[in-house]
Amino acid sequence: MSEKKLHNRSFEVFGKSKFFASQLRIALRNCGYIDPENLDDYLNVRGFEALAKVLTGMKSEDVIAEIKKAGLRGRGGAGFGSGLKWELVAREKSDQKYVICNADEGDPGAFMDRSIIEGDPFTVLEGMAIAGYAVGSDKGIVYIRAEYPLAITRLEKAIDAARKANLLGNNILGSKFSFDIEIRLGAGAFVCGEETALMQSIEGHRGMPRPRPPYPSASGLFCKPTLINNVETWANVPVIIVEGSQWFASVGTEKSKGTKVFALAGKITNTGLVEVPMGTTLRHVIFDIGGGIPKGKNLKAVQTGGPSGGCIPVELIDTPIDYDSLAKVGSIMGSGGMIVIDEDSCMVNIAKYFLEFTQSESCGKCTPCREGTKRMLEILTRITEGQGKEGDIEKLERLGNTIKKASLCGLGQSAPNPVLSTIRYFRNEYEDHIKNKKCTAGACSKMIRFEINDKCIGCGACYETCKFDAIEMI
């Protein structure tokens, strides 16, 4: 790797340990390498070079063409083509346009956006400013979770420093381009990660999504054309501009370019953030980078995409990680949570956990999501408590498919995924719970039964110690 390249400087700090050796760090390139509160440090790693390049020698169409050629797709989950999104906003005619950074990272188990902002806040600002130039906007907003106080502080400091250096504000670097960024705080509502809900929240309302179209590119924040991308997407932008779209497009697969950051967690030896080229297999991430499953246990499944994603069974562990391959096996890329599940976990219980989450985070605006997830959760709870009935699985499938089709926003449309994917791959576990009233993993505590066998000599020790008087002397 040549010294001049923007990416993979992390080797200089962390060395080529097994954990880092097969990673390719684009979005995370400066995390842990520079002082995130020092603008000079960022400038030293060719920070703001991309912005300067754009302002001095590129037309806005050129910038958009470059992003398009790079094949960058939204890293927030859905994987919409970023270049196309930028173009749609650029085409709109309006007195005011907005550029938003979605830092409302709500997926439990994902923390890459937080790390990028905490470790390299300037890159997000630079990416947004470049987009501002490309689409003709002078106002950027970062919508960030209130649960991330350090990220907020670092972002505030970065904005201040960039303003002082004329990298934000009026006539940036002496050009005609002006762009400023403001921070808005979320207040703990998962649904606000959905773009229309997020904009409602910025406007000071309850964060409820609305039907699309009109898409934000036509009518977004305060009914103005709005470009909204996720933190990780923004962090990729400066690299594409400096290194060129051709280089970026050479990384990854045919349809998914570049890298993706995953938050590796759960039953795995090395937890943490891992950035790998698209197309890397799950096996490689879990066993080579993640170091496998601790305590000699066996891998059972991998959950990707958080509460909107699905569980991929161990048989499919050679699936390459890209938007389309993951969708094919019933999961999604999502924001990049990757939870490793071993044989001690019950898949029905895991599905219930995710549904509990989406059910309580459902904003209640549309019926399929509000009522449907509730009914699904009731059925799942019944199954995990040993009260499952014949036909429950079919009912879950029917409900799940209806909710997917009929819900208003991404939250509802993806809420049944964890249930449907576990039914698809672990149907026998559901059947075991329903027919045999048995949880093989021993995770569903209400289904555990004890039996006193023939070895009992009637010593009475259990009778004496039982806290709940569950043993009766007859």
Place this chain on the structure above:
Amino acid sequence: MEKEKDQKFKELKEYISSFKSKEHSNSYLIAVLHKAQELFGYISQDVMNEVSVAMNIPTAHIWGVATFYHYFNLSPKGKHTVSVCMGTACYVKGADKIIEAIKEDLQISIGETSSDGLFTLQEARCLGACGLAPVVMIDDKIYGNLTAQKAIEILRKYKNQ
């Protein structure tokens, strides 16, 4: 006590007026509620009424917003807020056992405050410290790699402070 309260209301009003000159000043409602919670610890009906007058937004709308977002408390909290992370990584590593142990130790359920007024127990969505799972956050401090036993010991330390 009254005086202190007046001072806080004054600070809140000043904060609100700092947005007056901005475009779409009403959109700063959530920021104002954050400030109110920081000042008073929770958002009471009185506070909502004050905000309503100062920002010219109906109290009903403010109520709607304050109840929509989990971050806002509508009742007073204990001295320490104990948030047990129920994110996926923590859950897989036994966060449910930790929360059960704390519930039993403090004799409260989720969202309640212990009788000595010291602890309020909360479930957190994901604290983004999945590498340290399972974690508990007490006020602003994160405790990682916990077991039920360790969590109780940490609570003891806070009790004895």
